[in-house]
Amino acid sequence: MADLRNNFVGIKSPNPFWLASAPPTDKAYNVERAFKAGWGGVVWKTLGEEGPPVVNVNGPRYGAIWGADRRLLGLNNIELITDRDLYVNLREMKQVKMNWPDRALIASIMVPCEENAWKAILPLVEETGADGIELNFGCPHGMSERGMGSAVGQVPEYIEMVVRWCKQYTRMPVITKLTPNITDIRKPARAAKAGGTDAVSLINTINSITSVNLDTFSPEPSIDGRGSHGGYCGPAVKPIALNMVAEIARDPETHGLPISGIGGITTWRDAAEFLALGAGNVQVCTAAMTYGFKIVQEMISGLSDWMDAKGHRSLDDICGRAVPNVTDWQYLNLNYVTKAKIDQDACIKCGRCHIACEDTSHQAITQFVNGVRHFEVIEEECVGCNLCVDVCPVSNCIIMEPLAAGALDKRTGKPVDPNYANWTTHPNNPMARQAAE
Amino acid sequence: MGTTQSGILGGRLPLKEYEDNFSDLHPPLDKHEALVASDRCYFCHDAPCMTACPTSIDIPMFIRQIATGNPIGSAKTIFDQNILGGMCARVCPTETLCEQACVRNTAEERPVEIGRLQRYATDIAMRENKQFYVRDASSGRRAAVVGAGPAGLACAHRLAVNGHDVVVYDAREKSGGLNEYGIAAYKSVDDFAQKEVDYVLSIGGIEVRHGQALGRDFSLADLAEQYDAVFLGLGLAGVNALRIEDENAEGVQDAVDFIAALRQSKTKADIPVGRRVVVLGGGMTAIDAAVQAKLLGAEEVTICYRRGKEHMNASEFEQDLATSKGVTIRHWLQPKRIALRDGRVAGIELDYTTLDNGKLTTTGETGIIAADQVFKAIGQTFEASGLGALQIEGGRIVTDAEGRTSLDKVWAGGDCVLGGEDLTVSAVAMGRDAAESINRAFAAAQPLASAVA
Numbered sequence: 001m002a003d004l005r006n007n008f009v010g011i012k013s014p015n016p017f018w019l020a021s022a023p024p025t026d027k028a029y030n031v032e033r034a035f036k037a038g039w040g041g042v043v044w045k046t047l048g049e050e051g052p053p054v055v056n057v058n059g060p061r062y063g064a065i066w067g068a069d070r071r072l073l074g075l076n077n078i079e080l081i082t083d084r085d086l087y088v089n090l091r092e093m094k095q096v097k098m099n100w101p102d103r104a105l106i107a108s109i110m111v112p113c114e115e116n117a118w119k120a121i122l123p124l125v126e127e128t129g130a131d132g133i134e135l136n137f138g139c140p141h142g143m144s145e146r147g148m149g150s151a152v153g154q155v156p157e158y159i160e161m162v163v164r165w166c167k168q169y170t171r172m173p174v175i176t177k178l179t180p181n182i183t184d185i186r187k188p189a190r191a192a193k194a195g196g197t198d199a200v201s202l203i204n205t206i207n208s209i210t211s212v213n214l215d216t217f218s219p220e221p222s223i224d225g226r227g228s229h230g231g232y233c234g235p236a237v238k239p240i241a242l243n244m245v246a247e248i249a250r251d252p253e254t255h256g257l258p259i260s261g262i263g264g265i266t267t268w269r270d271a272a273e274f275l276a277l278g279a280g281n282v283q284v285c286t287a288a289m290t291y292g293f294k295i296v297q298e299m300i301s302g303l304s305d306w307m308d309a310k311g312h313r314s315l316d317d318i319c320g321r322a323v324p325n326v327t328d329w330q331y332l333n334l335n336y337v338t339k340a341k342i343d344q345d346a347c348i349k350c351g352r353c354h355i356a357c358e359d360t361s362h363q364a365i366t367q368f369v370n371g372v373r374h375f376e377v378i379e380e381e382c383v384g385c386n387l388c389v390d391v392c393p394v395s396n397c398i399i400m401e402p403l404a405a406g407a408l409d410k411r412t413g414k415p416v417d418p419n420y421a422n423w424t425t426h427p428n429n430p431m432a433r434q435a436a437e
Numbered sequence: 438m439g440t441t442q443s444g445i446l447g448g449r450l451p452l453k454e455y456e457d458n459f460s461d462l463h464p465p466l467d468k469h470e471a472l473v474a475s476d477r478c479y480f481c482h483d484a485p486c487m488t489a490c491p492t493s494i495d496i497p498m499f500i501r502q503i504a505t506g507n508p509i510g511s512a513k514t515i516f517d518q519n520i521l522g523g524m525c526a527r528v529c530p531t532e533t534l535c536e537q538a539c540v541r542n543t544a545e546e547r548p549v550e551i552g553r554l555q556r557y558a559t560d561i562a563m564r565e566n567k568q569f570y571v572r573d574a575s576s577g578r579r580a581a582v583v584g585a586g587p588a589g590l591a592c593a594h595r596l597a598v599n600g601h602d603v604v605v606y607d608a609r610e611k612s613g614g615l616n617e618y619g620i621a622a623y624k625s626v627d628d629f630a631q632k633e634v635d636y637v638l639s640i641g642g643i644e645v646r647h648g649q650a651l652g653r654d655f656s657l658a659d660l661a662e663q664y665d666a667v668f669l670g671l672g673l674a675g676v677n678a679l680r681i682e683d684e685n686a687e688g689v690q691d692a693v694d695f696i697a698a699l700r701q702s703k704t705k706a707d708i709p710v711g712r713r714v715v716v717l718g719g720g721m722t723a724i725d726a727a728v729q730a731k732l733l734g735a736e737e738v739t740i741c742y743r744r745g746k747e748h749m750n751a752s753e754f755e756q757d758l759a760t761s762k763g764v765t766i767r768h769w770l771q772p773k774r775i776a777l778r779d780g781r782v783a784g785i786e787l788d789y790t791t792l793d794n795g796k797l798t799t800t801g802e803t804g805i806i807a808a809d810q811v812f813k814a815i816g817q818t819f820e821a822s823g824l825g826a827l828q829i830e831g832g833r834i835v836t837d838a839e840g841r842t843s844l845d846k847v848w849a850g851g852d853c854v855l856g857g858e859d860l861t862v863s864a865v866a867m868g869r870d871a872a873e874s875i876n877r878a879f880a881a882a883q884p885l886a887s888a889v890a
Contacts, residue, residue, distance in 0.1 A: 068476040348543040351482030367483065393479050394544060 002307035003314040004300065006040060006104075008280045009173040009198040009258050011131040013040035013104040016303075016315055017271065017296050020262055020283035021046050021108035021134060021177075024293075026082055028092035032099070037293035038300060041104025043201075043283060046081035046136045047089055049111040049121060054080045054143075060221035063210035063230060072290050074236035076208045078221065078228055080142045081110050086124070094128040105129075106175065110136040110148050113158055115165050122170040132173035135162060135197075137188070138204020140181050140231050150204065153179035156191030163195030175260060178202040178244075180237075185244040189254045200248065201260035201283060203241040205231025234286035238264030242277055249278025249323045266295075268302025275315065276322035330424050335417040337409050338384035338400040340364070340377045346397035347375060353388035353398060361387050379410040441736045445688060445810050447709040449734025455705045458732035462623040462758075463527075463553055471557040474550045475504035477541060485538035486551060491863045492519035496535060500554055512562030513569045515555055519869070520594045521587055523563055523633050524616050525862045526556035527624050530721075532754040534862070563636050572642055573600030578879050581606065581664040583651050586614020587861045588670030588851030590637050591868030592875075596668075597642040599876045604664070605643060608650035612638075614672055616861065618697040621725040622705065623732070630700075652823030661846055666875045669834060669842070669849035670868055675820035679717065679813055683775040688782030692716060692726035692814035699729055711810025713737045715785050717772055718814030720750035720859075726812045727764045738764045739806055743771040743790050743797065750859075773803060775811065784808050819853050830855050840871030848875055 006016040018041035019025050019034050026045040034042055048054055056079055065074040082089055097105045107130045111117040125133060137153030144151040152158045159176065166174045176192035178185065180203035189200050207229045211220045219227025241263020248254045261279030265271050266287040274282050287295050312318050342353070342365075354375050357365040364381035365388060366374060377388075389398045403409055405418030425432050439450040450458070466474060478500040486496045495514050502511035515522035529535075531552035539548030562569075578601045582589045585607035593603045611617050613630040620630075638645065649655065651671065660667045676691045678684065688711070695708075702708050710733040716723045719742035731738045740759065742749055745768050749756065756766060769790045776784040784807040788799040819832050828835045828843035833855035840848040850867030852859055857867070 069473055348540040349481075349485065350479045350540045351484070352479060355482035373483065373485070 002304045002312060004304055004307075006281050006315060008104075008260065009132065009175070011041070011104045011106070011173060012102075013281070014102060015040035015296075015300050016275065016281035017041075017299055018043060018104060018106070018260070018281060018283045019288060020285040021106075021136065022285040022289075023077075023079060024285060024288050027084065027089075028096050031092075031096050031105075034288075034293045034296075035096075035100045035103050038296045039103070039293065040281075041106065041131075043106040043108050043134050044089065044093055044130075046108040046110045046139070047086055047121065047125070048081050049117050050086050050124075053083045053085055056080055056083050057223050059223040063220040063227075064234075065210055065236065072286070073234060074208075074210065074232055075234040075286050075289065076210045076221075076230035076232045077205070078141050078230040081108075081136070081139070086121075090124055090128050093125075093130060097129040097131075104131050106132045106134050108134045108136050108177070110139070110143060113147060113152055113162060118162060118165045119169050122166065122172075126170055126172055130172065132175060132198075133166065133170065134175040134177050134201060135166065136177055136204075137162075138177045138179040138202075140179060140205055140207045141229060150179035150181050153177075153188055153204070154182055156187050159188050160191040160195035163192050163197045167196040173198040175199045175201050177204055177262075179204045180240060180244055180263075181207050185247050186251045186254065189248045189251070189257065193254055193257050197257075199258035199260060199280070200254075201262055202248070203237065203244055203263045205233045206237055206240065208232035233264065234290075235264045235266050235270075238266075238270055242273060245274060245279055246277045246323065246326045249320060250326050266290075268299045268306065271299055272303055272306060272318065273322075275319050277326070278320045278323045280315075280319060331422050333420045333422060334426060335419060335421050337403040337416050338386075339379050339382045339403060340384065340386075340388050340398055341401045342375055342377060342388075342398050343396070344376075346394050348394055348397075349373060349375065350393060351375065352391045352393070356387050356391045361385060382411060439734050441712055443712045443809055445709045445711045448706045449710060450706070452704060452706055455733075459622045459626070459705055459729075461626050462621075463556075465560055466550070466553050466557045471503055471508075471554060474554055475500045478504070478549045479540060481540055485540060486535040486549075489534045489538035490518075491534070491858070491860065491866045492522075492525070492869070493866075494518045494522065494555070496551055499558060500549065500551070503554055503558055508558045508561040509565070509567055511558035512567065515559055516562070516569055519862065519865050520591055520637055521616070521633060521861065521865045522555055523559040523636075524587070524625065524630065525865065526552050526559055527629070528616075528620050529862050530752045530754065530860070533752050563632065566636070566639075568639060570594075570598050570640055572597055572640060575602070575642075576600040576879060578602070578665045579604070579663075580666040580668065580875060581660040582668045582670060583607075583660070584614060584670035584672055584851070584853075585609075585612035585634070585645055585647075586670055586672050586851060586864065587616060588672075588864035588868035588871075589614070589668065590634065591865040592668045592670060592848075592850065592872045593643045593868075594637050594640055595869050595872030596875060597640045599872070601642070601665075601876070601879070603643045605645040606649040606651070606655070607645065607647055608653075608674075610647050612645055612647070614670075618700055619693060619722075620700070621696065621729055622699050623729075625700075651821055656823035657825050657827060657844075657847065658823075661844070665846065665879065667847045668840075668868070668871050668875065669824075669847065669853060670851045670864070671819070671821055671834075671849075671853040673817035673819050673852045675818035676813065677816040677818055679772050679815065681772050681774055683777055684813070686775055686777055686782055687780060688809060689775060689811045689813065692718065692722050692812040693817065695812060696722065696725050696729065699733075705733060708733055710735045711808065713806075713808045714739070714810045714812065715806055715808040716740045716812045716814055717785075718742065718812075718816070719744065719748065720814065720816070721752075721755060722817075723812075723814035724751045724755045724759050724764075726814055728759050728762050730810070730812070731762045731764050735810075739808075740764060740766045741770040741772070741785075741787055741806070742766070742768050744792075745769060770804070771797075771799065776805060782809060782811055785811055817852075821853070833857065839874035840867055841874060 004015040021043040061079045139149035143149035176197040261274030262283040499511040499514040536548040582605045612634040616630040714730040716727040770787040774786040789802040834849045848871040851864035
């Protein structure tokens with residue numbers, strides 16, 4: 001049995017699956033249910049400063065996009081931080097932590113960008129027995145208009161400043177949650193590190209409008225005929241999140257900085273991918289909001305079974321394993337040649353590979369062979385682009401097969417060069433020519 | 438409580454039971470079901486379903502239009518190819534046409550529900566009386582269509598769209614042909630056939646004259662003289678005979694008459710049916726008669742077919758439908774003699790048959806099935822007079838690929854044509870294509886003298 005125990009910047013949990021700071025972690029009732037279902041930890045829904053709590057809209061808070069059979073692919077929300085009294089939250093957090101000492105309980109915090117505001121709230125949180133704090137520099141809607149959330153996360157200097165205050169005023173580990181609504185994720189990560197953060201977590205949600213009501217011309221979710229951009233999450237954002245996690249993991253300046261991976265994690269596979277790209281654990285929200293807390297059991301068993309099958313004994317065996325394989329385009333091996341291959345027994349003859357290739361790519365898949373509808377790769381034309389694989393409705397029906405070194409590439413008429421060679425040394429690269437000269 | 442009394446009786450069941458038994462065989466999909474079903478379509482390129490459809494409806498397109506919330510656009514895609522797409526959605530043997538070709542069969546042995554999706558879209562458009570076609574400016578040409586069945590209606594509609602004036606002649610009291618008189622009641626509920634006729638005719642420029650039979654009230658020569666073009670969509674009015682003793686005895690009936698009477702009955706309670714019923718034949722007519730006899734309250738219904746299961750014209754789906762309703766299907770039995778008691782049918786004696794070097798022969802053994810009613814469903818024949826010198830072959834009208842007959846100005850299509858497929862959808866395709874052919878012929882002919890010349 002693989003050991004799924006997680007130690008993230010000293011915060012221990014029985015598994016690496018935490019619930020992200022969001023509606024599911026707004027109060028004790030939900031969090032108790034989550035722990036009963038098996039979640040390793042929760043990041044409590046973001047606390048604001050003492051005083052009258054924020055208010056939420058009273059109309060719809062969520063919008064969505066769907067795939068086939070109305071499977072939820074992307075969710076957007078305009079809900080703010082907790083709208084409950086600070087002390088109610090603190091009391092409940094303390095009780096829950098007492099009830100569940102083996103689970104991680106992290107307090108997410110968002111207060112104004114003033115030293116006194118942070119100085120005031122940190123002791124209150126510390127008193128609950130929480131295992132750590134997460135700085136919400138990510139929320140892109142509502143709070144950002146008030147100078148908090150992503151308004152802080154978009155200015156590296158502010159990040160560094162606030163992290164420094166937090167490190168100064170609390171003994172608790174500090175996790176800095178980053179917004180993806182920036183151009184280069186490495187900048188805020190470096191700033192957080194410079195401020196002394198123990199870890200970063202990412203991504204928070206992405207600015208988005210999910211749809212427009214074509215009867216009323218209001219963006220969705222519509223509040224009395226008008227809409228605002230919301231924070232986008234769910235399976236659709238996973239690729240964006242994976243890239244940002246990887247960018248931080250492989251940046252020499254932030255390499256080794258612990259990362260809590262967030263963004264569209266729906267299955268154990270998604271979680272394993274985040275771990276492989278350098279995340280020390282993962283946080284989940286949309287999947288739970290779509291299917292309920294029980295899905296963590298699939299995540300736990302799936303991750304555990306995969307680790308057993310592959311001989312990975314602990315999370316340390318997989319964390320960051322894919323990071324060395326993330327590189328810049330210019331270092332990709334240009335002598336690696338693949339050709340699509342269609343398994344005729346698996347082919348259901350939908351013709352989508354053909355029309356995708358014919359209309360939009362390289363005219364490398366037949367429609368008819370000897371007058372019969374038949375889809376086959378024309379190796380002389382195939383550049384190995386993988387589009388056919390991606391549009392085929394049957395998994396593994398089309399695969400990309402690498403040509404062996406020395407084999408003839410029918411497209412170029414040349415044998416495959418066995419040596420690794422990339423753009424930096426390619427004769428067509430003007431920079432390479434200059435270097436040679 | 439119903440009655441299982443012997444003899445041929447109406448009212449075997451309580452009224453409510455008739456209503457249940459003759460309700461929609463495939464209830465319409467609701468919006469949610471339609472969206473789920475349409476999600477399964479892969480939008481295949483050069484889709485096999487489309488190739489399998491005799492009217493070549495762009496099926497991936499109409500399904501995608503449903504999936505994207507545009508059922509009206511979807512209906513137009515369907516009607517562009519098949520103006521009787523509503524009826525075809527109900528009666529097409531999709532399991533041997535589009536749905537058999539669906540690539541989802543290869544993937545998971547369950548096709549996209551193309552027929553029901555087609556009904557979903559066409560129902561919405563027809564309910565909203567959405568008319569998609571405007572007649573071209575009048576061409577001044579006049580065409581006669583004989584037969585207001587699927588072929589005739591499709592032809593008349595397309596001719597009208599192209600600006601020609603059409604007069605449709607039909608021997609019956611109502612339009613629709615087999616759609617009105619020849620399809621099991623549970624496939625066309627709520628008087629759908631007439632609603633569809635109204636929908637088709639609302640294009641304008643089509644006059645229908647009922648009670649007008651070719652050969653009785655007019656001849657083909659008359660029409661050729663009065664009109665610029667004639668389309669014959671006559672269907673098959675005759676019924677094959679058993680050629681056995683006493684086949685005209687009381688209690689022996691043609692299945693097509695039984696089916697027609699059922700369709701014209703409102704409650705079905707007035708349609709008499711035997712306690713024990715035997716249906717002779719292996720096609721759709723046999724199935725429709727047998728299933729409906731059972732639904733009318735017959736205690737025992739047996740289909741007897743002289744060849745094997747694999748030779749039956751009725752699709753697998755239809756056979757399963759029959760057996761699921763309690764009909765027994767027996768094979769390799771050929772009628773030999775009607776058994777009478779007091780001049781009425783009491784049973785039927787059948788020869789066991791076998792194939793001997795590919796030839797059907799009797800084995801010498803016989804059996805008797807008790808029956809108070811026997812239906813003949815062993816095929817229909819083309820029966821028409823007044824056709825003059827029109828070329829007939831194998832008992833059907835000879836046409837070329839676009840429906841032209843041996844006579845100038847005369848086209849034909851549907852079941853009455855050699856090579857006809859005995860399918861509503863094929864008849865529609867032939868009627869539509871003949872109309873296009875007529876249109877081309879008009880265009881190629883000398884232009885009409887203009888009024889001011």
